[in-house]
Amino acid sequence: MNGPVILTEGLARTYTLGNTRVYALRGVSLRIEAGEFVALTGASGSGKSTLMHLLGCLDVPSAGRYFLEGRDVSTLTVQQRAMLRGRRLGFVFQNFFLVPSLNAVDNVALPLLYQPGTRPHEAHDRAMAALEQVGLAERAAHRPMELSGGECQRVTIARALVNNPAVLLADEPTGNLDSTTGEELMAMLIRLWQDGLTILVVTHDPIVAAYARRKLVMKDGQIIHEERSHELLQ
């Protein structure tokens, strides 16, 4: 695909809490090219999670425009956004967010099952392939409560990859992991990036941010600083 995967123009998000108007995001313009590994950092309340929700089509902007793979998605309906999330976006959350009653492979297959026309056996096969990609095929039949934190996060990554997304959005992916497991997970993200995946990691951890080639720093709902690194933290 030519052009940026993500392009935002003056993206804003305001909330009303009682009589108070909260400006969570104040005109963010951002461009992420295909194959980039970007870290979005900032203190708590800086607006990075709000931005990730908008980029993940989980929320709609109050103002500004958002183009995903060249398509203006800022005005999509609830249904269209749901479809887009399932087809072109992959999420990795700090708390894993796996369905406890489903085993690993069924959790990974979940996005596929909501895609019209996907047959259950096809979804299962693709989910198994995604689990193999993260080295967890042998744990496919285990439920989240039977898996370690690192394994749960790998299942989450497999779920994010199963639809071959345009971009993987990771929100504090190592937040619930010990340092060794966190490093292993980041190494896995690096491998995926090297394979061509576009990755946006939201983190307040400078070590995690250091894995990225481009670091965006947010404060008070705006991107205040950007830095690029040519060396990867291995």
Next chain:
Amino acid sequence: MSFSNSLLTAFRGMSANKLRAGLTTLGIVIGVASVIVMLALGNGARAAVDSNFRFLGADEVQIFERKTFDNGQVKSVGKILSYEDGLQMASEVEQVKGVEMSVSNSAKLRHGRNTLDLTFNGVTAESIDTIVASGQVQPVNWPEGKPLTAKDFISRGRFFTPSEVLEGAEVCVLGYDTADDLFQGEDPIGQTVWVNRKPCQVVGVVAELETTDPERRYDTNPNEGFYLPISTAIQKLYDEEPSVNITAHVKDENKMDEAKSAIASFLRPRHSIEADSEGKYKDDFDMTTRKDILGQQQKAAQTFSLLLAAMAVVSLAVGGIGIMNVMLVSVTERTREIGIRLAVGAQPRDIIIQFLLEAVLISAAGGLFGLAVGVLIIPVAASLNQGVALLAPDSLPLALGVALLTGVIFGIYPAARAARLNPIEALRYE
């Protein structure tokens, strides 16, 4: 999401809390069982009427003398219903197209040295058609479904004619066994028998008959007894004129009430019955139709049915509210799961279908269990309702449908609430 996957997801959701789901179904179980039993009572009442009053055609009004108990004795309250009443009714009541009459008593029947104590039936010539039409008896080994005519009921000779009835001819038709017992192989046609010492010429023998209802096969023997013209029976076999049973055939069976009024208006002046100060009549006769009997039978079952209907409605409502409550709890407990599903691409309608199916599965499970309970309870209900309760086949899908509908109605709100959740807030829910 495909329907099979939605169903599987809903089933998993329900199975996650088996005890809770099981307890939730109780209201549905009671409601569905009540519906089954209620319909069985209504169906039983209808079947009982069909079985017990099959002889009463839809166009027939039965008229009989009203009697009362006085000092342990049965007494007439007014005039008897006379043979003349019946004859005149046929010609004078516009709504009536024909009248049958009958009297019945016991008599000694003798031929040669053989004497039998038997029941005789003094009837009109058309009575043979009514017996055929009633379907209560049929010739032995009669092929199922083959139409019957009056001729099939006579094995030898003939039945008496209307003119023989009007004339009071001394003729009779013997039952199959009676002819056999009395004549022992001889041909009875044309022979004279003596009924209470009155001569009577045998003109026919009824075919060997059996009752069509196997349960009644041993009640009475349809092959014993004999038939006489009613006029002959009244003249020869009674000291005083007996009261006759009259069956009036009405021209338009949709106007039975009108016909009954016309018959009453015809009989009252003949029986010197006048209206009292309130304009009411103290009739000395009663009339009944198939519809009346059905109404009485259904009235008996109605009170019980009403109670069950109320119980069914309350149980289903309570069951439905139970389902709604459990589903609301389930939605709250699984808020984060809903958030996950929405985040990975579930449409709001997928969430609605998932939770609605879960509610319907709970109600379906309750419905199926309720069907089994209802079927098992029917004999108990029958014993409390004079043995009148019969499983209505239609009631099974109906009751299950009601259960499913309850699940849908009470599952919609929790499902819609789940689908309205904001994915971000749902994911943040603790």
